[in-house]
Amino acid sequence: MKRGNTIFFGNAPRVRSYAAICGSKEREGVAGRYADIALSDDMYGESTYEKAECKMLSNAVSLAVEKGRLTDGDVDALLSGDLLNQIISASFAARDFQFPYLGLYSACSTMSEGMLLAAALVDGGYARNCVAATGSHFASAERQYRYPLELGCTRPPQSQWTVTGAGACVISADCGRIKLLNATLGRVRDWGVTDVNNMGAAMAPAAADTVMRHFRDTDTLPEDYDAIITGDLGALGSRIFKDLLWEKGFDVANHVDCGEMIYKVVEDEFQGGSGAGCSAVIMNSYVFAKMEAGLYNRVLFAATGALLSTVSSGQGESIPCISHAVELEAGHEG
Amino acid sequence: MKRGNTIFFGNAPRVRSYAAICGSKEREGVAGRYADIALSDDMYGESTYEKAECKMLSNAVSLAVEKGRLTDGDVDALLSGDLLNQIISASFAARDFQFPYLGLYSACSTMSEGMLLAAALVDGGYARNCVAATGSHFASAERQYRYPLELGCTRPPQSQWTVTGAGACVISADCGRIKLLNATLGRVRDWGVTDVNNMGAAMAPAAADTVMRHFRDTDTLPEDYDAIITGDLGALGSRIFKDLLWEKGFDVANHVDCGEMIYKVVEDEFQGGSGAGCSAVIMNSYVFAKMEAGLYNRVLFAATGALLSTVSSGQGESIPCISHAVELEAGHEG
DSSP states (O other), X not given: XXXXXXXXXXXXXXXXXXXXXXXXXXXXXXXXXXXXXXXXXTTTTOSSHHHHHHHHHHHHHHHHHHHTTOOGGGOOEEEEEESSGGGHHHHHHHTTOSSOEEEBOOGGGHHHHHHHHHHHHHHTTSOSEEEEEEEEOHHHHHHHHSOOGGGOOOOOTTOOEEOOEEEEEEEESSOOSEEEXXXXXXXXXXXXXXXXXXXXXXXXXXXXXXXXXXXXXHTOOGGGOSEEEESSOHHHHHHHHHHHHHHTTOOOTTEEEHHHHXXXXXGGGTTOEESHHHHHHHIIIIIHHHHHTTSOOEEEEEEEEEOOOHHHHHTTOOOOEEEEXXXXXXXXOO | OEETTEEEOTTOOEEEEEEEEEOTXXXXXXXXXXXXXXXXXXXXXXXXXXXHHHHHHHHHHHHHHHHTTOOGGGOOEEEEEESSGGGHHHHHHHTTOSSOEEEBOOXXXXXXXXXXXXXXXXXXXXXXXXXXXXXXXXXXHHHHHXXXXXXXXXXXXXXXXXXXXXXXXXXXXXXXXXXXXXEEOOOOBOOOOOOTTOHHHHHHHHHHHHHHHHHHHHTOOGGGOSEEEESSOHHHHHHHHHHHHHHTTXXXXXXXXXXXXSSOOOGGGTTOEESHHHHHHHIIIIIHHHHHTTSOOEEEEEEEEEOOOHHHHHTTOOOOEEEEEEEXXXXXXX
């Protein structure tokens, strides 16, 4: 069923299991207490950053499948993507498994895009168990999008820090305490921001657009949710997001941002975390754990993605952004 | 419903309309006679190859929507991706529309991945009209994956020529002569090929794996189809594909490859066409036209994608590949 841009899952697909791996810097914050594995070395025993990123993603998928008491043969598809050119982390991670793979690219909104497509496949009866997963690595993102770490470039105050980490969850027709109720599909929004160091400002309009369409399509208000969680707007982007909603009459006092909460606030990360791994780690550790413990009942998760490339920026383009949202509800074990 | 790795569409979503745009070189071959627009200049009035690629994709989407007698408001989602880093062609094309966008990355199997996900969304009742689209551009692909054209590098005989073109189709719950019956999800296969100029050899095992699983899941044999169409294996890859199936007891005499048929056979293109636009153009012009004319009744379309990047190859990795397949049947206007 659909209304507006929101699709409703009549059979309540569930989060059967979830897993997260985070890096050494993330280990010092909230993710370190909730993630399944918190690395002490971001190389993760590999020879390159890219291979470390791929290994985190692959292991997060394996862990989620295991924690769901499933084997590879029980999984109908992996839906995954990442930030690297041609999403090599996801595609090479998928090589480790015998189940089918659907590659996605939605920058840092990959976690919610994966969850919504997995939920649609499960809800529609096309699959029993699908894994949605994504991740990122600070060092591979820096050298691809900005400058190699070796250059020692300074970072402007509006910048964010790409999270080293990966998260995965199994969306299942069978069991799990957390239900997926519906999902609001994102539209590309571009308000003309060209500062590639200010992703929060670029992405906030996309998040506001999706969240407001969600309220309209589901006949809800901000206060109906225990938490409205955006992906990686960071501190500045979050303020813009709240402001945009306030202008339209919505007071999202219960808004939290994964980028804002993932690090202890120190000067180095400026606006907080970003990257596909940011919301993937926070959702697949802290948030789902809180929901299972009954501390959050109803959650709206709107991951946010900036759809630029170094080529598009080099050619003078502004930054198109997107945000896909999924609504989750904690209930009894299905 | 699903069996094995194949999902079945009980409500027969349909190809409501389709459109294709091809470049100047493609114009000389079969695509030139069937495409809606055949360019005389591959720059398409833009200042960069990337912008030309994006414009082709955007216009193919617009054309398909118009030919389906739809407006933007009737479209529930665009499912698209391309070969450029961070799929900027698709994301920037999506900026031109008011409907939601789901970004995909499956290299040259994007057309079939988009069609299968669009069909699942429509069949499951989550959407009435979804657009699946992809494209590629020879010059943007060359400078991103290989060398800038200005270098004038010679090409080895096993190489293929990236197609300049884009294709789009509207998958609809409402009308259209061509029905989507089912889809077999691809698994990542990697037989250790490291020659980035020999994509056909790298991708053939993935195509063979998917097509054989399709026969098993649907209880069919090659002779049940009027055509078994692969994406862009090229001449050499097609022979390997046929050989792999022959070894397992399947004689796919009715196999054709979009890469093999798109160009007039001259020495310059060696093994034929490749790129996400290759099967997108051929399917959304020649093949769908033949099906609507009653010349093909039952078609299996298995697009093929090589999931490498310049970084993965530079780090010594082999080429993981994938192939998603959709089964199409021509019937009466729904």
